[in-house]
Amino acid sequence: MRSDDDLIGWARAGDGAELRFGRGDDDDRAPRAEDGGRPGPAPGEHAGIGRRRFLAASVALGLSGVAARGRAGVLCGAAVATSPGPFYPGELPERADLVVRPGRTERARGSILRLSGVVRDRACRVLPGAVVEIWQADSAGRYKHRRAPEQDLLDPHFAYFGRTQCDADGVYRFRTIVPTSYRFAGVTRAAHIHIRIAHPDHGDMITEMYFAGAEHDRVRRQDRVFQERPAGLRDGLIVERVPIAAAAVPQAWRARFDMQLG
Template identity: 40%
Template sequence: MSEISRRHLLLAAGGALLASPALVLAERLLTPAQTLGPFYPDQLPLDRDNDLVQVEGQAEPARGTRVQLHGLILDGRGQPLAGALVEIWQVDANGIYLHSRGGDRQRRDPGFQGYGRFTTGADGRYRFRTIRPVAYPGRTPHIHLAVTLPGLPRFATQCYIRGEPRNARDGLLNAIRDPQLRELLIVPFVPVTGQVDEQVARFDVVLGATPAS
């Protein structure tokens, strides 16, 4: 399937990506790693593009609030990393993963892709269309994100919603003891002006390793 750019998705933050205060902070602090988790898809979907809310062959789109998730993949000096494979996966609106043990399969939303991927260009940017994550027993809402660069092991982390009350009780999030580092994983999910049930979230990832040349 075509990528979001061919579906005329407009990112609300657009041209401001390279000039925001978040980028200045990103030059100083590396993104904390988190577990890949037990629910990375054990069988990848046939449709694995960066639009998770519309599955090829499914008439109905995903249930849930639409989210434009985007950001930059950077090195420790704040320079963009090209050729980074960015993967995301998360539960659907019913709290079910795209995994054989990820919940009640009968309740899984067939209109939600559950997994997507995007390869960064020279600007280091990635973008996805997905849904606002929901909670499930034992976890606050989150989106899993992994980055793989040529010659380097896969880096995994998770993106959380700023202002979500369950964050304070999430054991995995709060295992990051340094509050400044913990805050790097918590980002605003902001309503898109003029759109109903659509939000935008920016999540930059800063890696300490340098890819092989």
């Protein structure tokens, strides 16, 4: 597992297939090449890194050789390695639905988020079986952790963290909620989800995913942890949310976040 001392940003070019979202439903679909929904950005660009900006950042970081690797020059993922933060749970149960606890019917407070993406290796090959862990704050900005404040005020219906495995196409899927920003130890933190990916042959990486939008942008400007991420690559941690139109599920969103290992 990388530490803060290993902090480095990277993103790679490749020839990954175009992957798109569906629209207007609340099923478990994740990005699939055959989906004919909303025209989506090229893989990697969804996370906020345009190809031109990626190449500029790559040159600045001495990664131009990596950027030139892709046959078609199409990004297939972007990530910035970060520390786990103070609230990494350690042991995460196998759990892809953080919204409704097993055996219960009440759902967590907050807006539902269908989070999915593809995990690839440095050659942009999908990684079936890669493990993906997420941990995050709830709708009130609280973590479930013995070192986190206000443990008596947690959302009893929210699961806070979970682990899943990528399928044969390298796709992972979680149902969670959109977290809220918080302050801890005097530091303002914009809303984010911590993610760890691991594969037996490709090591592991911890990163963070943030949300696009004016209010999130405003808080991010005060978030010195985010601001310390490598300039030019940190925007690649920001995802656009797509509303899910199903009337029965108000305040539901879909977001896609691809990552690379190696």
